[in-house]
Each structure stands twice: as structure tokens, then as C-alpha cells.
Amino acid sequence: MTTPQHSSSRPAVPTRELVLFGGLIVVVLGVFFAMGGAYATRMLVEAACYAILALGLTIQWGYAGQFNAGIMGFVALGGFSATFFSIPVNHDFWSSDLPGRLGGVLLAIIAAIALVVAVSRLDRLGVPKLARTLLTILVGLIAYLVVISWLREVTGDIESQVDFVGGLGLPVWVGWIVGGLLAGGVGYLIGHICLGLRADYLVIATLGIAEIIKAFLKNSDWLTRGTATISPLPWPVPSPGEVGFITARALYLSVTVVMIAVIFFLLHRAYHAPWGRMIRAIRDNEVSAAAMGKSINRRRQEIFVFGCVLMGIGGAALTSFTGIFDAQGYLPLNHTFLVLVMVILGGPGNNLGTLFGAVLVYVIWIMSGPMALALAHFVAELGGMWFDWQPGNMDSQALQARVFVIGLLILMVLRFAPRGLIPEKVAHHD
Amino acid sequence: MNELIYFFNYVVVAGSVTGSIYAMGAIGVTLIYSILRFAHFAHADMMTLGAFLVLLLTLLFPHAGEPLGLPTAVVMLPIAMVLTSLAAVGIDRVFYQPLRNHGVKPIVLVIASLGVTLMLQGLIRLFSGTGAQSLYVDARKEIFRLEVPGVTRPIILTEPQIILFVVTIASVIALHLFLTRSRLGKAMRAMSDNPDLARASGINTQLIVTLTWVIAGSLATLAGTLLSLDVAFKPDLSFFLLLPIFAAAIVGGVGHPFGAVAGGFLVGFAETLAVFNWSVLLRPLRDSLPSWIELPNNLALVGTEYKIVVPFFILIAVLIWRPTGLFKGKVI
Numbered sequence: 001m002t003t004p005q006h007s008s009s010r011p012a013v014p015t016r017e018l019v020l021f022g023g024l025i026v027v028v029l030g031v032f033f034a035m036g037g038a039y040a041t042r043m044l045v046e047a048a049c050y051a052i053l054a055l056g057l058t059i060q061w062g063y064a065g066q067f068n069a070g071i072m073g074f075v076a077l078g079g080f081s082a083t084f085f086s087i088p089v090n091h092d093f094w095s096s097d098l099p100g101r102l103g104g105v106l107l108a109i110i111a112a113i114a115l116v117v118a119v120s121r122l123d124r125l126g127v128p129k130l131a132r133t134l135l136t137i138l139v140g141l142i143a144y145l146v147v148i149s150w151l152r153e154v155t156g157d158i159e160s161q162v163d164f165v166g167g168l169g170l171p172v173w174v175g176w177i178v179g180g181l182l183a184g185g186v187g188y189l190i191g192h193i194c195l196g197l198r199a200d201y202l203v204i205a206t207l208g209i210a211e212i213i214k215a216f217l218k219n220s221d222w223l224t225r226g227t228a229t230i231s232p233l234p235w236p237v238p239s240p241g242e243v244g245f246i247t248a249r250a251l252y253l254s255v256t257v258v259m260i261a262v263i264f265f266l267l268h269r270a271y272h273a274p275w276g277r278m279i280r281a282i283r284d285n286e287v288s289a290a291a292m293g294k295s296i297n298r299r300r301q302e303i304f305v306f307g308c309v310l311m312g313i314g315g316a317a318l319t320s321f322t323g324i325f326d327a328q329g330y331l332p333l334n335h336t337f338l339v340l341v342m343v344i345l346g347g348p349g350n351n352l353g354t355l356f357g358a359v360l361v362y363v364i365w366i367m368s369g370p371m372a373l374a375l376a377h378f379v380a381e382l383g384g385m386w387f388d389w390q391p392g393n394m395d396s397q398a399l400q401a402r403v404f405v406i407g408l409l410i411l412m413v414l415r416f417a418p419r420g421l422i423p424e425k426v427a428h429h430d
Numbered sequence: 431m432n433e434l435i436y437f438f439n440y441v442v443v444a445g446s447v448t449g450s451i452y453a454m455g456a457i458g459v460t461l462i463y464s465i466l467r468f469a470h471f472a473h474a475d476m477m478t479l480g481a482f483l484v485l486l487l488t489l490l491f492p493h494a495g496e497p498l499g500l501p502t503a504v505v506m507l508p509i510a511m512v513l514t515s516l517a518a519v520g521i522d523r524v525f526y527q528p529l530r531n532h533g534v535k536p537i538v539l540v541i542a543s544l545g546v547t548l549m550l551q552g553l554i555r556l557f558s559g560t561g562a563q564s565l566y567v568d569a570r571k572e573i574f575r576l577e578v579p580g581v582t583r584p585i586i587l588t589e590p591q592i593i594l595f596v597v598t599i600a601s602v603i604a605l606h607l608f609l610t611r612s613r614l615g616k617a618m619r620a621m622s623d624n625p626d627l628a629r630a631s632g633i634n635t636q637l638i639v640t641l642t643w644v645i646a647g648s649l650a651t652l653a654g655t656l657l658s659l660d661v662a663f664k665p666d667l668s669f670f671l672l673l674p675i676f677a678a679a680i681v682g683g684v685g686h687p688f689g690a691v692a693g694g695f696l697v698g699f700a701e702t703l704a705v706f707n708w709s710v711l712l713r714p715l716r717d718s719l720p721s722w723i724e725l726p727n728n729l730a731l732v733g734t735e736y737k738i739v740v741p742f743f744i745l746i747a748v749l750i751w752r753p754t755g756l757f758k759g760k761v762i
Contacts, residue, residue, distance in 0.1 A: 067537050069544065145729065152728070193746060197753055199537040200469035204676045205749070208742040211673070219735045337548060340541070400560075404552025410545030411525050414538060 017352060017422060024360055031363060041249035043366050044359075045321055048256035051358035052314030053335075054342040055263055055351065060307035062349030062424065063271070064300060065283040066195070069203045071311055072335035073210025076327065077186060078179030078312035079319030080217055080224060083167065085175030086234045086320070090166020098162065101154045108150060112143035155222040164225045172236040176316040183312025184305045186213070191304040196297055210336070217327035224327060231324035256317055260355070263310065267351050279303055280349075280426075337406055338365060344413050347420030356422055368405070372398040433711050435583040445702035446695075447591055447660060448674075450598040453694025454653035455675035457605065457687050458646035464622035464685030465642045466526070468539040472546040473650060474668035474675060475554075476518060480651025481658040481667065482554050483510040485565055492567045503565040503659055504593055510655065511648040518647035519640055521546055547668070555665045562662040565655070590659035597652055602691055605645070609687065614641060622685055670738075674701070677741035681748050683755025692756065701740045704731040 032040040053071060060066045093099065120136040123129050158165060190209055194202040217224050224230065237251035270276050282289040282296050290296055315335075319325060338361065346357020376398035413420070455477060462470040487506040495502035525542055574592075575584040609615040614637075621628040621638045629635050654667065678697045682689025709729035732739055748755060 065535070065537065067541060145731070149728070193749055197749060199535075200540055201680070201749060201753075203469065203471070203537075203540055204673070204680075204745065205742075208673050208738070208745065211738050212736075212742055215736055215738060219733070333548070337544070340544070344541070400552050400555040402552070404549050404556065407545045407548025407550075407552060410548070411542055414534075414542050414545070415525070415528055418532075418534070418538070 017356075020356055020421060024356060024363075027363055028359070031367070038245045038249065041246055041253060043363065045249055045253045045256060046318065046366070047359045047362035048253060048260060049314050049318035049321060050339065050342065050362050051260055051355050052256070052263065052317065053311050053339045054346070054354045054358040055260070055267065056307040056310030056314060057339050057343045058346075058348055058351065058354040059267065059303055059310070061343060062347075062354070063276070063279050063283065064303040065199070066300065066304055066307075067199060067203050068206045068304075068307065068311075069336060069340075070206030070208070070210030071339050072330050072332050073206070073213040074183040074186070074308050074311035075315030075318065075335045076210075076213050076217055076330040077183045078176070078315030078317075079325060079330070080327075081179030081182050081312070082172060082175035082316035082320045083224070083230055083233055083325040085168050085170045085178060086172045087167030087169070087230060089169045090162060090164065092162040093158065093165050096162060098154065098158050102158070102165075105147070105150050105154050108147050112147050115143060116140045155220070158222040164222055164230075172234055172320055176313055176320070179316035180309040180313040183315070184309040187305045187308025188301070191301045195300045195304060210332070214327060214330055224325065227326075227328060229324055229326040233320050233323050233325060235320060235323075252321060259313070259317070264351055264355070271351070333403055333406065337410070338362075341406060341409055341413070343420075344410065345417075345420055347422040347424060349424035350420065350422050353420050353422030353424070357420065365402075368402050369399065372401055376401075431578075431581045432583045433714060435578060435581055435585060436710060437706075439583075439586050441699075441702050441706050443585075443587065443591065445699040447594060447698075448701060449695035449698025450594050451653045451657045451671070451694075452674050452678045452698050453691040454598060454601065454649045455671060456678035456682065456690035456694045457602075458649045459675055459679040460682065460684055460687055460690040461642050462646055463679065465618065465639060466530070466539070468536040468543070469676065470646075471540060471543040471672065472521075472550060473646070474671040475547050475550040476514060476647060476650040477654030477657075477671060478554055478665065478667045479517060479550055479654070480510055480514040480647070481565070481654035481663050482558060482665075483513050484651070484655045485558070485563060485658070485663050488565060488567050492569075495569075501566065501569060501571075501589065501593075501659065503655060507652065507655055511651045514651040515644040515647035518643040518650075522639065522643050551665070551668070558663075558665050560665055562664045564662050565659050588660065590656060594656040594660065597656060601649065601652060602688075605687060614638075618642070673738060673745070674698075674741040677745040677748075680755055681744060683757040686755065686757050689755055689757035697741050697744055700744055701737055704740045705734050705737055706730060 028040070028044070031043060053075065056074075057068060057071060060068050116136060116139055119139045120132065122135065123132045127135075186209065190202070190205050194205045218226055220226065221228070235248070235252060236255055238248055240248040242248070243251070278289070278294055279299055281292070282294060282299055286296060322329075339358075342357040342361045343354055344357075345361060346355070347353025455473060458476075459470060459473050462468070462473070484503050484506050487509060488502045491506070492502060495505040498505060525546060526539060529539055529542055572589040574587045574589070576587070577584050609619060617628065617633045618638050618641065620631070621633060621635060625635065628638075657671075658664075658667065674697050675694070678693035679690050680693070681696055682691070682693030707728060707730045712729070
């Protein structure tokens with residue numbers, strides 16, 4: 001920032017924000033008239049869900065400088081939770097003996113963990129450390145093999161007898177909240193291991209955990225029906241069948257907008273509170289913050305978990321809206337890198353900028369599909385006219401061009417606008 | 431004995447193959463880490479790019495390998511290595527160097543490398559489509575069956591596997607000699623130990639950076655091509671390689687090339703052992719076991735669909751108990 005801003009002499013009209021948001025409204029209205037109301041409301045709802053994800057990343061990356069490359073995993077976890085809590089109960093499953101057996105296996109897993117922990121503490125009873133370590137590994141291996149073979153047996157029976165465990169038939173918002181909590185729990189475990197180390201390690205670990213969550217959800221046919229997918233998912237508002245597409249989507253949009261408003265308000269308060277100043281102090285100068293007696297790892301842990309909770313909630317809202325739970329539909333490109341572009345383009349650390357980036361990038365993204373296809377057809381037609389060129393079906397390849405563009409966009413923003421379109425405003429007090 | 435041969439084919443050979451691939455990838459990651467101080471996430475895609483260039487060259491000249499008696503793809507390797515190295519140096523000049531000159535934090539370079547990942551993936555898929563293609567164009571993969579006397583099951587090795595072992599051993603020895611004997615190699619080690627001191631003592635750091643990309647790009651091409659020769663070229667190859675090669679580099683101690691080799695083989699063998707069905711080995715003992723032990727049919731530690739969990743857990747275990755890696759890496 002070249003001109004230091006004084007908190008007292010702040011410019012009265014934030015021109016930059018007004019111009020950018022005005023342009024955004026024009027673009028959205030353009031989509032409204034070009035593609036119709038149903039299309040535009042769907043786009044806006046999805047953009048709102050992505051905005052929640054982007055707010056989650058902006059507090060991790062913008063506030064605290066932690067980079068999370070596994071947003072997809074937290075989204076999938078939130079989506080699974082929303083699905084599991086909201087879809088109807090599978091009575092075949094609950095009336096069989098399978099719930100009891102599944103519960104028995106879960107108890108066995110807990111018992112096995114307790115046993116392994118107990119064996120790993122044997123050195124307190126005077127067992128030599130080396131013997132304890134070897135014994136722990138041996139006991140852990142045997143317990144794991146026994147428990148996993150029981151689990152395979154029960155889940156195989158569930159798949160063959162009742163298809164899958166079904167849901168709980170609870171209101172949708174319960175699933176959203178639990179989804180946030182689940183994502184936060186996973187975030188806590190990852191953060192606990194990686195936050196004290198170099199920042200790169202967090203990237204690798206989050207990338208890995210996202211793939212593992214996806215692999216688990218994709219292959220656990222007894223829990224999620226795997227590739228067979230679950231649909232339809234209930235909505236927290238009246239469904240399109242009852243009140244029509246546009247009204248239902250508008251109601252859903254209002255729910256997500258209220259969520260964003262609440263999150264935005266809370267984040268705004270937190271950012272300007274002593275807690276927010278402490279977070280930024282840690283980001284900007286870790287050594288001084290430590291010297292001031294701030295507990296760096298605790299704060300990092302908090303912020304990482306908060307971000308993951310938001311990602312879980314956003315993912316749950318997004319999956320409920322899509323109306324189908326398909327574990328294979330969670331892609332790093334759509335659910336991790338798109339959010340990354342939203343945050344770094346909009347302005348990391350600036351909530352308003354992040355919102356702006358989320359809506360803008362989502363509009364561009366959703367419109368780029370048809371545009372890439374049209375461009376590919378145009379090029380193919382020209383090629384056919386001029387050089388007698390007969391390409392095959394270019395549709396899937398034209399969509400790959402979007403991957404390239406997203407990558408290039410990330411690099412361009414980092415190079416030429418590292419602080420985003422609406423940069424973070426750091427208040428200076430003289 | 432049949433079971434032992436089975437074990438040899440499915441664990442020793444398969445583990446060495448994956449281990450060699452991971453090792454060559456991890457050397458590149460670890461070298462870039464020690465010279466440029468950031469985790470280069472586009473490395474797995476550089477492996478794919480190398481393999482893709484070989485595929486293109488092989489499609490252009492499908493019979494170039496016949497006079498030498500080698501698969502055409504192997505003959506095309508040196509050209510593809512040069513091209514990939516050029517691409518790597520170009521990417522560094524265009525994307526990473528301006529950021530480095532701005533003095534950004536290493537994490538920003540990591541994000542930039544994620545951007546490069548997407549660009550490379552998009553480009554490769556744009557040209558190759560999304561399906562798998564064999565690198566044996568107009569040729570057949572040779573399979574050697576070694577009969578062991580007294581056993582019905584033969585030891586099976588394929589041509590690309592033998593080439594892979596030879597190339598891995600040769601390149602590790604060459605890298606060792608380069609780093610310990612040559613002037614440039616010593617300069618490289620000096621720069622990884624202390625970049626400021628290296629620059630002050632007159633080492634051309636720009637040259638060293640270029641050299642790092644050339645070595646990393648060449649090794650990536652070798653690993654990617656030989657993996658694609660063994661199975662097939664797939665544009666999403668990098669997806670299965672990224673986590674294992676990073677796990678290998680961290681297990682071996684970041685900035686430690688020979689640690690990376692050891693880490694690569696550790697991760698490769700751990701993966702193979704974890705998905706191996708152990709009940710095959712226990713089958714001959716079945717009759718002598720007491721009756722209360724029932725041998726399940728599937729004694730694999732994890733199913734093949736969860737293979738990705740293995741490098742992740744190795745990574746987590748190392749980060750918890752020995753964040754510096756087994757061989758005390760320089761960078762934590």
C-alpha cells in the first residue's frame with residue numbers, strides 16, 4: 001500500500017468497490033436476460049454456496065497464511081453429512097439384524113484402539129521400550145486385520161441384503177451443521193499434525209486427505225451407494241415440484257444469502273477484534289508475535305478448524321442444492337482450484353473481495369463451458385472450410401481448455417495482482 | 431515354492447518397479463526443494479509431460495527403434511528429456527523466477543506450481559484426449575519367463591521392467607558421481623547448504639537453478655516414460671504419482687537425493703506389501719494350522735482402491751515422529 005490510510009480520514013465513497021460490484025450486477029443481469037430466470041437463479045445459488053467455501057479459504061489463506069489444497073475433501077464430507085441426515089430412513093436395514101452387527105463392529109474398532117493404546121503404554125509398567133514398540137506394532141496389525149475382516153463381512157451383507165444403510169430422515173439443516181463439525185474435526189486432526197511444520201507440508205497433507213475422503217466415500221457402497229449415487233436429496237425449502245423452479249430456487253438462494261450474511265457479520269467482528277489483530281500479527285511477523293507471548297500454534301489451529309467448518313457447511317449446502325450425492329462428482333478442479341481462484345482474484349483477507357471474487361469467477365466459470373464449446377465448433381468449422389480439416393468430437397477437449405485457463409489465471413493473478421482486485425485494507429493508526 | 435515365486439512376481443518385482451519410479455520422481459522434488467526451497471507440485475505433471483512427448487515422438491517415427499533392437503520409446507527418450515528440460519527451464523523463467531525476484535513467501539511459489547499443474551494437465555488433455563494409450567506403437571511388449579527348476583510357476587519380467595531397473599541404477603550412480611566429483615555438482619551442494627555463502631564465493635546461482643531444472647526434468651521424463659511403457663500412457667498419471675513422490679521425498683529427508691531414493695523404494699514396497707493378499711502365502715500352512723483358526727480369503731491390509739492411503743499414512747507417521755525424515759534432511 002503506497003498511501004497509508006488513516007482510520008479517521010478514510011475516503012467517503014469506496015469507488016473501487018462500487019465500480020466492481022456495479023459491473024458484477026450488470027454481468028449477472030446480463031445472464032438473467034440471456035439465459036432465463038431459472039438458469040440465473042441456479043447460478044446464483046451455486047455461486048452463494050461457493051462464496052461460503054471461499055470465505056472458509058479466505059480466513060485460512062488470507063487471515064492466517066495457511067494454504068489448504070484439499071477443499072474438495074471437506075466439501076465432500078459436508079455433502080455426505082447433508083445426504084446421510086436428510087434422506088429417508090431405510091426400514092429394511094433397521095428391521096434386520098444388520099444394525100446390531102454394524103454396531104458390534106464399531107464397538108470392536110473402539111476396543112481395538114483402546115487395546116493398542118494400552119499396549120503402547122506398557123513401558124510405564126517396566127517393559128523395555130523396544131519390546132513395547134514391537135509389541136504395539138504386532139498387536140495393532142493383528143487387531144486391524146481382525147476388525148477389518150469383520151467390517152468387510154458386515155458391509156458385504158448390507159450391500160447384498162438391503163442395498164445401503166439409508167439416511168436418518170432428519171431436517172436438512174442438522175446435516176449441514178454436522179457436516180461442518182465433521183469437516184472441522186478432520187481439519188483439527190490435520191492441523192494438529194502439520195501446523196507446527198513448514199507451510200508446504202500442510203498443502204501435501206490436505207491434498208492427500210481430500211483424495212482419501214473421496215476414495216472412502218466412492219468405495220463405501222454400504223454407506224453411500226458408491227457409484228450408484230443417491231438422489232433426490234431434500235431441500236430445506238419447498239421443492240421445485242411444489243412451488244415451481246424459480247420460486248424454489250429463489251427461496252434456497254435466500255437461505256444461503258442469510259447464511260452468508262451471518263458468516264460475514266461474524267467474520268467482520270472477528271477480524272476487527274483483538275483476536276483478528278493477533279491472527280494477522282502471527283501471519284505478518286511470526287517471531288514478534290511469539291515474542292509478545294501469543295500462542296501461535298493454538299491460534300493457527302483455531303483458524304484452520306474454523307475455515308474447515310465453513311467449507312463443510314458450504315459443501316453441504318452445495319450438495320443439497322445439486323440434489324444428488326455422487327462421490328465421483330467431487331473434482332479437485334471444481335471444488336479446490338476454482339475456490340482458490342475466487343479467493344486470490346477477489347482479495348485474500350478481504351471478505352468483501354472474496355464475495356466479489358466468488359460470484360464473478362463462478363459466473364465466468366459457468367458461462368465458459370458453453371463458450372468453450374461454441375469456440376471449438378467455430379474453429380472446427382473454419383478448419384473444415386479452409387483446410388478440409390475433419391476433427392473428431394472436440395467437446396471433451398474443449399472443456400479441458402478451461403483447466404488450462406484456470407491454471408494460467410492463478411499464475412497471472414499471483415504475478416500481476418498478488419493482493420487481488422479488492423485488496424485487504426489494513427488499518428493504520430498513527 | 432509356487433507361493434514364493436508368486437510372492438517374487440507380485441511383491442519383489444512390482445515393488446521394485448513402483449519404487450524405482452517414485453525414487454526418480456522424488457529425487458527431482460528433493461533437488462528443487464533444496465535449491466529453490468519450495469515444494470514443486472507440478473513435478474508429477476512434468477513426468478506426464480515427458481511421457482507425452484515420448485508418445486508424440488513415437489507416433490511420428492514408429493520404427494526408429496528397430497535397428498537398435500530397443501522399443502522406439504526408449505530411443506526417443508533422450509530427445510524427450512531435452513525437450514522436457516527446456517520446458518521446465520522455460521516454466522521457471524516465465525512463472526517462478528518473477529515471483530522469486532519479488533521475494534514472495536515459499537507458499538506462494540507452491541500455489542504457482544499448482545497453477546502450472548493445471549496448465550500442464552489442460553494442455554496434455556487438450557492434445558491427447560482422456561483415454562489411455564500404449565507406448566508400444568506397432569510393436570509388441572516382450573515378456574520373459576524364467577523357469578525355475580522344480581517349480582511350475584515361472585518368474586515373469588517384462589522388457590520395460592528390465593530397462594527400468596538398468597536406467598534407475600545408471601541414473602542414481604551418475605547423479606552420485608555428478609554431485610560428489612564434478613565442480614558443478616559440488617557448487618550445487620554448496621548452494622543447497624547455504625545460498626548466500628555460495629553466491630558470495632562466486633558460484634553462478636542462475637546456472638545452478640537452470641541445472642536443477644534440467645536434472646529434475648530429465649529424471650521426470652525417464653520415470654514417466656518408463657512407467658507408461660510398463661502400463662500405458664494416461665493423462666491423469668500425475669494424479670497417482672503426486673502423493674507417493676512427496677511422501678518419498680519427505681521420508682528420505684528433504685534435500686537429500688539418496689534419502690529420496692531410499693524413500694521411493696520404501697513407499698513403493700509399502701504400497702505393494704499393503705495391497706498384497708497374504709493369505710496366498712499362508713495357504714500351504716492351512717492344513718497344519720489348529721482348527722480354531724480360520725484363514726480368511728482376503729488378508730490384504732488395504733484394498734487396491736485405497737492404495738493412496740498408504741503413502742499418506744507413511745507421510746503422516748514421518749511428520750509426527752521424525753519431521754526431518756529418516757536421513758535428517760536439511761529443510762524442515
